Amino acid sequence: MKKSTSLLIFVAVFAVLIIDLAPAVVSAQSSEPLPEYIRIELKRLEETWNVLDQFAARVWPGWTGYRDVPFLFEYANRVRMLVGHPSPTDEFTLVPGLEVQGKKVYLDRRAEIKLEMKPPIAGGGGPLFIGKEKQVQTVWLKLSPYVEPKPEPGVDKEKDKDKKPASTLADIRHDPKASENQILINIHELFHCFQRGVYRYRFGNLRYNTDLNYAVHSEIEGLALEKAFLEPDDAKAKAFVKDFLAARKAKRTGSMTELEANQESEDDLMEGTAVYSTTRTLELMKAGYKPLIGKAEDPFFFGFADVAPYIDKEIRALEIGRSDSMEAKMKCYQYGCVQALLLSRFFPGWQDGFFQGQKFLDALLRDKMGLSDADLAAAAAGFKDRYRIADLEKTHGEVISNRDKAYWMIQARKGRVYAVNFKPTEEYLSVRCSGPQYKLGLLHIYPEGIDGLEIRDVKLTGAKSPIVQDELYFLRWVDTESRPGAKGYELKFASREGSDVYVDAEVKTGGFTLKAPKIRVQEMKDFVKITVLEKIKQ
Amino acid sequence: MSKEIRSAWIIAIAVILFAAGLVLPAAADDHVVGSGKRTYMGRTFPPQPSEIWLAADRASVREGVLTIIYRWDLGKQWTIFPRTKKYLEEPIDTSAAPKPEEKPAFRIQEAGWNYQPVYEWSVKVAGETEVIDGRTCRKVIMTGVAEYSEETRTLWLAKDVPIDMARYFEKIVKPGLDPAMAALYKDYPILRESLVVKSDIIMIPPIAPESHWEAAHTTIESVDPPPGTYDIPAGFTKAANRAELFGR
Numbered sequence: 001m002k003k004s005t006s007l008l009i010f011v012a013v014f015a016v017l018i019i020d021l022a023p024a025v026v027s028a029q030s031s032e033p034l035p036e037y038i039r040i041e042l043k044r045l046e047e048t049w050n051v052l053d054q055f056a057a058r059v060w061p062g063w064t065g066y067r068d069v070p071f072l073f074e075y076a077n078r079v080r081m082l083v084g085h086p087s088p089t090d091e092f093t094l095v096p097g098l099e100v101q102g103k104k105v106y107l108d109r110r111a112e113i114k115l116e117m118k119p120p121i122a123g124g125g126g127p128l129f130i131g132k133e134k135q136v137q138t139v140w141l142k143l144s145p146y147v148e149p150k151p152e153p154g155v156d157k158e159k160d161k162d163k164k165p166a167s168t169l170a171d172i173r174h175d176p177k178a179s180e181n182q183i184l185i186n187i188h189e190l191f192h193c194f195q196r197g198v199y200r201y202r203f204g205n206l207r208y209n210t211d212l213n214y215a216v217h218s219e220i221e222g223l224a225l226e227k228a229f230l231e232p233d234d235a236k237a238k239a240f241v242k243d244f245l246a247a248r249k250a251k252r253t254g255s256m257t258e259l260e261a262n263q264e265s266e267d268d269l270m271e272g273t274a275v276y277s278t279t280r281t282l283e284l285m286k287a288g289y290k291p292l293i294g295k296a297e298d299p300f301f302f303g304f305a306d307v308a309p310y311i312d313k314e315i316r317a318l319e320i321g322r323s324d325s326m327e328a329k330m331k332c333y334q335y336g337c338v339q340a341l342l343l344s345r346f347f348p349g350w351q352d353g354f355f356q357g358q359k360f361l362d363a364l365l366r367d368k369m370g371l372s373d374a375d376l377a378a379a380a381a382g383f384k385d386r387y388r389i390a391d392l393e394k395t396h397g398e399v400i401s402n403r404d405k406a407y408w409m410i411q412a413r414k415g416r417v418y419a420v421n422f423k424p425t426e427e428y429l430s431v432r433c434s435g436p437q438y439k440l441g442l443l444h445i446y447p448e449g450i451d452g453l454e455i456r457d458v459k460l461t462g463a464k465s466p467i468v469q470d471e472l473y474f475l476r477w478v479d480t481e482s483r484p485g486a487k488g489y490e491l492k493f494a495s496r497e498g499s500d501v502y503v504d505a506e507v508k509t510g511g512f513t514l515k516a517p518k519i520r521v522q523e524m525k526d527f528v529k530i531t532v533l534e535k536i537k538q
Numbered sequence: 539m540s541k542e543i544r545s546a547w548i549i550a551i552a553v554i555l556f557a558a559g560l561v562l563p564a565a566a567d568d569h570v571v572g573s574g575k576r577t578y579m580g581r582t583f584p585p586q587p588s589e590i591w592l593a594a595d596r597a598s599v600r601e602g603v604l605t606i607i608y609r610w611d612l613g614k615q616w617t618i619f620p621r622t623k624k625y626l627e628e629p630i631d632t633s634a635a636p637k638p639e640e641k642p643a644f645r646i647q648e649a650g651w652n653y654q655p656v657y658e659w660s661v662k663v664a665g666e667t668e669v670i671d672g673r674t675c676r677k678v679i680m681t682g683v684a685e686y687s688e689e690t691r692t693l694w695l696a697k698d699v700p701i702d703m704a705r706y707f708e709k710i711v712k713p714g715l716d717p718a719m720a721a722l723y724k725d726y727p728i729l730r731e732s733l734v735v736k737s738d739i740i741m742i743p744p745i746a747p748e749s750h751w752e753a754a755h756t757t758i759e760s761v762d763p764p765p766g767t768y769d770i771p772a773g774f775t776k777a778a779n780r781a782e783l784f785g786r
Contacts, residue, residue: 089580130579138777202786207651214647255647407649419685423744471653471686473742524658527685 020291021287032096033320037106037117038081039216041073042100044179045083045295047146048186049101050292051281051304059280060199062299066190067101069139072130074429076144076456077115077392079109087134113536114358120146120177120300124185127192138194139189144427180299180310185277191277195270199355208256209440210329214298215325215396217251220244220333220387225338229315234346238369239379241342245366246379265360270338272361272466279314279337280344282307325399326439336361341367362413406447410468416482417527418489418509424475425455425535431469434463444469448510456535458516465511477511489528491521566760567767568592568701574753588753590710592702596768597709607768608709616770622785623776625770653744657682657689659722661729670735671756673698678728686744695732697711703733733758 034042056063070085082092084103092106101107123143129135210218221244228240254262282304291303318334321327339361343350347368354364379478383389422429435448446469450462460475467477482488494504500520507514507521507530518534547704558608569592573585586602595611605618610630617626664677680690707730715723723729735758739751766772 035544091580105675128579130581132581135581207648209647209651211646260647327756368636389622404646407646417685421686441648442653473744474686478683522683526658529683529685 004115020426021498022395026120034095035079035117035391036147037119037121039071039073039111039416040082040119040179040298040300041121042105042295044182044301045071045186045292046191047179047298047301048183049290050188050455053290054289055281055284058284059277060191063191063194063277065197066194067103069190069193070139072128072138072140074125074142074426075117077113077117077120078111078426079117082106082108082138086136087131087140089132091131093519113432113526113534114538115536116145118145120147120179122176122182126189126418127196137193139186139193139351141185141189142320142426147430171191171305173512179298180304183301184281184310184375187278187281188274191274192270194356195273197239198240199269200358201270202258203262206260206267206332207330207441208264208328210262210328210395210396211255211395212400213249213254214256214328215390215400216246217254218328218331218390219322219392219396220247220383220389221251221335222318223387224317225335225342226322228316229300229318229338237342238346241346241365241369242371242375243383244339245369245371246376247383248362249373249376250380250383252509263358264328265362267329268336268339268361270336271332272334272338275333275337276340279311280343282311323395324353326403337377339365356469403445406436406438406445406466407440407443409447410443410445410466413466413478413480415478415480416488418477418511419474419527419529420460420477420512420514421484421531422455422458422475422531423460423471424531424533425459427455427535429453429455429469429475430473431475442471455532457537458535461513463511463513467511477509479510481510501502504537551673553773569757569759569761569763570701570706570755572755573752574751577750579747579753591763591767592705592709592769593696594705595765596761597711598767607769609769610709614732616785617664617783618771618774619783619785620778622783623774624783624785625774626777626780626783653686654683655684655687655689655744657684657687657718659718661722661726663726668694670694673735675735676728676732678726682720690740690743693734694726694740696735697732698705699735700760701733701758702760703706703731706733781786 001388003306039224051267054061056066068084071081072085073081073083075081080092082088083100083105085092085106088094091108091110093108095105095107100197120145123141125139125141126139127137130138130140133187164174172244217423224240224243224247228244230239231237252264256264285307289304291301293301294303295301314334314337318338321331321334324331343361343365350364350368359367431444431453432451433445433446433449434451435446438445438447447460447464447466449464449467452459452461455458465477467475470476479488488509490506490508491502492508497518500522501518502516502521505514505519506517507519514530514532516532516534518532520529520531520533522529522531546590568590569588571588576583577587587600588602589598589600591598595609596609599606599608603620607616607618608630609615613630615630615675618626619625622754625700659680659682662679662681664679666677668675668677673696675696676693678693680691680693681692733755737752739753740748741751742748
């Protein structure tokens with residue numbers, strides 16, 4: 001789920017292929033054609049099954065049953081589609097005569113809003129247990145139309161275009177707009193569903209913020225894994241695996257509780273093997289793959305003609321992720337995947353009974369390599385020179401110190417609180433910020449304020465004042481100059497509904513200006529809550 | 539049972555049990571039976587039963603499959619888990635002065651992960667009444683707004699109930715009230731002087747979809763309990779900790 005979320009957020013780049021779409025599918029007993037984005041979605045789902053039919057058994061022994069996992073697609077226009085579910089909840093209506101390879105399709109269009117769903121559509125999600133009478137594990141995906149990212153301030157695309165080589169076809173093909181990405185996300189989530197049938201999830205997600213010791217040794221872990229992965233000589237590669245395990249031990253001894261260590265290893269197992277499933281699938285595709293659909297069915301699908309960029313993306317993600325001073329959670333995708341790839345390289349057959357054995361990837365590596373505490377201590381003794389610890393401490397120390405200062409600065413701000421609630425928009429916030437930003441838990445701290453954010457017809461403009469994003473859907477700003485009895489903000493609107501709902505409204509504070517088609521403003525004793533009720537202007 | 543579900547259950551049970559006023563014959567024990575159901579993401583989960591027996595110095599509280607027996611006379615409580623046939627024994631602190639809550643030491647590693655809503659509550663006592671199972675009930679709506687969460691509790695309150703509600707409040711409901719809710723009960727006598735016969739709770743957390751809880755009592759009486767109601771069931775063995783209790 002977390003990977004998919006990040007994929008949704010990082011939807012980027014440009015190069016749009018404008019291709020005439022094939023005529024819309026019409027269900028057998030309905031005169032209303034299916035919307036284009038839904039027709040493409042069903043084709044991508046068929047292609048997902050086609051990929052797994054060809055490779056699943058070779059990716060992981062015993063991986064079957066993927067066709068029986070239902071999918072729930074939730075779109076930004078509030079249309080929901082359920083495919084292949086044995087017990088849909090009441091909001092869903094069967095689409096008469098429409099089946100996808102024997103799977104029934106249900107739609108919920110009760111809350112549909114006027115929002116153009118122009119393909120390509122992208123998004124992420126995770127497994128959920130849903131159903132009316134029978135609750136079954138379902139892949140849930142939240143999807144939105146691709147949005148062209150705004151250029152960073154100071155970047156002149158036209159002027160800078162000659163500084164980089166033009167995009168290659170491969171670059172375009174692994175652009176997040178390509179349907180291959182969505183098919184890989186489908187496979188990733190289906191692998192999670194498989195895992196949950198054979199592995200007993202015990203410790204829960206890691207909820208952890210880094211400290212200096214963690215950041216330094218986590219980067220050494222990543223460096224060692226990358227070196228082990230790229231090193232052709234087995235003995236040398238195994239020495240790097242030992243470094244990885246030694247760094248992990250030093251990291252945890254200094255910074256983590258036993259529960260956090262177990263959560264981290266379990267995240268490596270869950271997410272790492274899911275990334276492994278797609279990476280191995282891509283590797284197997286090199287030897288031959290027969291696509292089921294073509295451009296007529298999905299103009300954004302390239303038939304996995306060139307898989308190298310998708311594989312390269314994982315190792316590049318390892319490079320980028322390992323040096324992130326504040327990141328603990330997202331590293332599990334690549335760190336876990338590389339551990340699994342190394343197990344496959346050195347210990348073929350390791351997957352047999354792996355999930356059932358309830359042993360973590362790192363523990364299995366250590367066991368199979370027969371490493372003692374003394375071995376790991378000896379490896380760690382050499383880190384100072386081999387991994388330039390002083391440099392790492394300097395780099396990470398500066399970031400973490402600034403992060404902690406920002407946290408305490410935010411905590412110290414007293415005054416009237418303004419909480420802006422974007423949850424009803426059902427879209428993640430993509431905050432634009434040209435200044436520093438720090439992350440602690442679900443808090444994203446912007447000590448010098450933000451430039452702004454947009455969600456369809458909702459626009460928020462920031463100011464040079466500290467603000468935080470929290471709990472995914474909220475912005476929180478504290479007016480330190482608020483005075484008792486003073487209103488503290490300006491509110492303009494075209495019309496009013498009831499006592500606290502405003503249409504075509506603008507709220508102006510010292511920390512932000514919000515314009516939205518419909519909002520609720522609740523004035524509480526200690527805070528003002530502004531809820532965005534509509535994102536599309538009627 | 540997840541922490542969120544469990545806390546919602548506790549709220550539902552606490553709300554439906556709360557009231558005050560009537561004092562009953564000392565010989566019989568209070569007995570309240572009910573059930574509640576949760577609707578989440580379009581699915582209504584099977585109803586979960588609840589049953590409470592309460593005497594002067596002991597109580598048995600069952601929520602779903604879990605039962606907690608309070609023996610204030612012995613200074614102990616037993617948590618009973620039928621699936622493992624285990625029970626966990628813990629001391630009950632009966633001293634009058636509550637101990638100040640010990641705050642765990644701050645760890646930067648945990649900052650920003652555990653949002654706890656602080657609600658500002660408002661209460662609306664509707665004028666209309668409704669008869670439920672022969673009892674005249676008044677509708678009360680409690681609305682809680684926090685920075686990132688919201689909660690609405692619609693309650694149907696009856697004064698005419700044959701149990702010792704003052705005792706219920708002191709022994710079972712009051713210990714579970716947070717300061718804001720305790721203040722609310724203090725400000726609104728109707729909350730203290732009535733039993734919630736039916737409740738309907740909508741919780742809107744910051745990230746997850748909203749949950750809907752409906753609960754009602756089917757039996758409210760003062761009767762003698764069956765033998766063994768306040769004892770460890772036969773065949774159950776002592777667990778050393780919660781993990782052993784739940785078979786983890």
